[in-house]
Amino acid sequence: MRTIDVKDIQKTVSELCIKANRRLPESLEKKIRECSGIEQSPTGKAVFDDLCDNIDAARECDIAICQDTGMAIIFLQIGQDVHFEGGNLYEAINKGVADGYTNGYLRCSIVGDPLERVNTGDNTPAIIHTTIVDGDKVKIDVCPKGFGSENMSAIKMFTPSATHEDIVNFVTESISKAGSNPCPPIVVGVGIGGSFEHCAFLAKKALCRDIAIRNPKPLYADLEKTMLEKINLLGIGPQGFGGTVTALAVNIEEHPTHIAGLPVAVNVGCHVTRHASAEI
Numbered sequence: 001m002r003t004i005d006v007k008d009i010q011k012t013v014s015e016l017c018i019k020a021n022r023r024l025p026e027s028l029e030k031k032i033r034e035c036s037g038i039e040q041s042p043t044g045k046a047v048f049d050d051l052c053d054n055i056d057a058a059r060e061c062d063i064a065i066c067q068d069t070g071m072a073i074i075f076l077q078i079g080q081d082v083h084f085e086g087g088n089l090y091e092a093i094n095k096g097v098a099d100g101y102t103n104g105y106l107r108c109s110i111v112g113d114p115l116e117r118v119n120t121g122d123n124t125p126a127i128i129h130t131t132i133v134d135g136d137k138v139k140i141d142v143c144p145k146g147f148g149s150e151n152m153s154a155i156k157m158f159t160p161s162a163t164h165e166d167i168v169n170f171v172t173e174s175i176s177k178a179g180s181n182p183c184p185p186i187v188v189g190v191g192i193g194g195s196f197e198h199c200a201f202l203a204k205k206a207l208c209r210d211i212a213i214r215n216p217k218p219l220y221a222d223l224e225k226t227m228l229e230k231i232n233l234l235g236i237g238p239q240g241f242g243g244t245v246t247a248l249a250v251n252i253e254e255h256p257t258h259i260a261g262l263p264v265a266v267n268v269g270c271h272v273t274r275h276a277s278a279e280i
Contacts, residue, residue, distance in 0.1 A: 002136035003083045004280060006092035009138070012278050013096025016142035017072060018104035020276035021064045027212040028187070028248065028273060029055055035185065035245045044243025048185075051238070051271060066272045069106040070144030072097045072126035075208065079135035090128060098122035109147075129201065143208050143275040149182035149268040155200055158262040164223065167192070167264055172230045174266045175247065180240020183270035185248045187211060188231065191265040192220075194255035202253040203267035208275045211249035224250045238271075 024032075032055070036048035058065040074093055086092075101108055101123040108123040154174040158166065171190055178186075191202025214221040227250040237243025248271070257263060 001081055001083050003085055004138060005086040006084050006089055007086055008280055010092040010096040012140055012280060013093050013142060014100035016140060016276045016278055017097055017100025020142050020144050020274045021069045021106050022058055022062060024055060024065060025275060027210050031211060031248045032271060039243050039245045041237055041243035043241045044238040047238035047241060064106055067107060068146035070146045071110060072123060073143040073145050074126050074128045075141040076130045077133045077139040078130060079137045080132050081136040082138055093128060094124040094126055097124050097126045138280045141208055141275055141277040146270055149270040152178035152182045152268045153266055155265040158264055160262050162262050168227055168230060170264060171227050171266050175231050176234050178268060179236060182268045184236055184240060184246050185238055185271050187248055187269040187273040188250045189267040190252045192252060192254045193257040194263060196263055198255060199263035199265040202255055203265040206251040206253040207267055207269045207273055209251045215252050220252045220254055224252050
């Protein structure tokens with residue numbers, strides 16, 4: 001049994017909140033820079049050039065890449081041989097979020113009640129997803145999620161008779177309806193299977209996968225490729241000004257499901273699809 005003080009969790013979460021908001025994942029930044037040369041529309045190419053300048057400015061000035069610094073989504077993988085001491089784990093995580101957002105001068109966007117709409121002032125509480133795994137380590141993924149793209153998400157409860165084409169069309173139509181709202185070029189997370197709520201979780205988790213890594217199952221890797229091609233044929237383009245690059249990647253995560261159902265969820269990430277991780 002390994003003992004970890006929750007203060008170490010708090011400190012790590014705080015650092016990851018700042019890091020994720022100021023630096024894009026390496027593969028995502030690389031893809032954006034590549035697409036600046038691939039985009040065929042002159043206006044779209046100019047937008048890509050501006051996005052690259054924005055990434056450079058955030059690095060040089062050590063500031064957030066986007067003014068919407070998101071809702072803090074935390075994925076925890078906890079080794080079953082870990083024991084926490086020094087306080088409550090979830091309280092420590094939220095203290096870390098509060099520290100990161102206030103000390104990092106990141107915009108606080110969370111309201112304490114969805115209808116009363118009073119800002120909590122420190123971007124808490126976070127959304128925390130916990131998984132128990134083998135071992136004695138804790139892996140923390142911090143994924144700030146802006147809501148311009150989050151609001152464009154969709155879910156559909158297909159019947160098992162749905163074809164692969166039906167699923168591809170649903171994902172493509174969801175992005176078509178979203179248009180310029182999610183600040184394209186986008187990253188598209190797709191969850192297939194599980195239950196109503198779990199397929200939405202899978203779609204969120206998919207957004208946190210490195211965009212250079214395809215689903216290990218050939219069936220789903222092929223679907224990722226097909227969806228990306230169809231989305232980019234929509235012509236929405238960078239920031240909705242038209243062009244050949246609407247999406248940078250499509251990531252699919254799947255899970256076993258019930259014989260009577262086939263849930264599919266789409267979670268959209270903008271060009272600032274941020275995440276940062278650490279292991280303790």
